[in-house]
Amino acid sequence: MKKYRWLNFFILMLCSLLVFTSCSNYIDSVKNLKAGAGKQVIVLGDSIASGYGVEEKEAFPSVLSQELGLPIINRGVSGDTTDMGLKRLQTDVIAAEPWLVIVELGGNDFLRKFPKSETEKNLRQIVTSIQEKSAIVVLLGMNLGLFTDEYKTLYQRVAKETNAYLIPESLKGILDNPRYRQEDFIHPNVEGHKLLATRVATELKPLLAKASWPSALMQFRPIKK
Template identity: 30%
Template sequence: MYRAKWAGRAAQVFLLLAGLLLLPALACAKGANTRHAVLVVGDSLSAAHNIPAASGWVNLLQQRVSQQITPPPTVINASISGETTAGALTRLPALLEKHRPSVVVIELGGNDALRGLSPAQLRGNLEKMIVASQKAGAKVLLLGIDVPPNYGPAYRDRLRQVYAGLASQYKVALLPFLLEGVALQPGLMQGDGLHPTAKAQPKVLDNVWPLLKPLLNEPPN
């Protein structure tokens, strides 16, 4: 009888010790899961404007990471058609707290420019978003935009300088122009001349991927 009691207690002690040894590993795994996400904060260029949502470049991104990254991160598309940097800045804290992303992709500025916001105001809002994302432990990919030629070369140059200056100051990855090789190309832009077609979405993703993939393979900040 004593042997049976001793064996039972020994088994309980063994299970307790095993559980204690597993706790750090479980905690690490839980932390890795909560940090393994890509948050895309953008406007209609990332919100699949006027095309099927499944064909948008952000949805295609989820498919690609599922094929090429192990374990694949979850891609959260928090883009809204018509979004401005001011609106996204207001939404960002809650998004960071909820999703705890390892990477934040910021694709904004087009609507600010179309509404006549000064490059200085645009820069201020984007800067706050970058700082907030980095403080939350996320790496940042900044996607630059351009405006139609009728805005004039001076304004367009100032716009480009906003993105380049922020990328340099805060050491973030930068794609200078999201629609490189897409804008002005027949069949790749919708009738409004501002939004890419469904056919263009793989090309948009191909523009983003070379800059995003290295960030996915780096450890969280």
Template identity: 35%
Template sequence: MGLSVVRRHCIALLILASFAGANTAHAKESPASAKVLVLGDSLSAEYGLKRGTGWVALMEQRMAADKVAATVVNASISGDTTSGGRSRLPALLAQHKPTLVVIELGGNDALRGLPLSMTQDNLMAMTRAAQASGAKVLLAGMQVPPNYGQDYTKRFSETFATVAKSTKAALVPFLLKGVADAPNAAALFQADRIHPKEEAHPTILNTMWPAIKNLLR
């Protein structure tokens, strides 16, 4: 092989290597897929349901079907309150580094008669902590039955809107819209009249999904 041929061969190899290096660098710099952390209570923890049939599991299936590049961490615990979520969140943020945090807490605060000021303070703290970590936040609002009293019912519902407005977080006003206010609502709940049946969870997902998909763009 002549010297000029060797030189041309070496130059060609160098060019190929530079392209390969550029492609590798580009791959390393490409953004990772999104990660959704769901911090909720029994409504998101599949209480009384077969595993894989709750709205969070259905969301993972919807992501796959819609080709949304995201993974889901369901950190929901039955019975959890906003105080419990607030105490758990820092470790979850450090461990999972989510790009979106869905906060679905507050219902158990009402069931336990906890002060609304405490619920609001906890929701505010969780939202700001998640945002400070670089994540977007979606608040899943909740409503209580009229038997709690008109004033409490109104103020409880407004708590979520107040936090969302103050922190510029996204808000779904009522997680159980289309379920708790459906004409056949009684048939959509388990015997305790608190937890939706399996057949209600696709409706819950349809309520949550537009906001989640928009925040993942």
């Protein structure tokens, strides 16, 4: 029996190593990871980013900023679709000289029944336009408790084909849980924003640890111990 316990332990350790190696390789493949260009961290999003129904300081970009100890510019606009986000990309994001951009869009495309092909095209253009400015793109996969697997794979496909960093199904367990959502079923409440911010922060930390930081943000970079 002792032999089998050691075998199980060895298999577990091997699997953990493979997962760690896979995650590490994935982060290394993120476009512009080592560019170190730009000056700002920006969230480009819709009403979830803007904090509909909660105070600005309670919206996930503000909470995320506190968790990471990093200034974050919130460019969330309530009601925005991917098309609207694309149209204001130059003035709201690129003009601000981004280093890293978190893209939180797609929910309103679904609610307004936009063709998925259009949503995918817009997201891809948003991502590549930001990357052309040597910035890192973090794509939040939308999961509203209503999306089909086609939306899940849509975000996966865009991230894979552009080498953006994907945080999949970022709203899973939030909008389908009364504890974390508002009564309209499509917006997080205060606790939901906290959970989303913690989730994004957890996923971002390995990326931030490997990224080359611009001089404008070096004072906020955590000291390695």
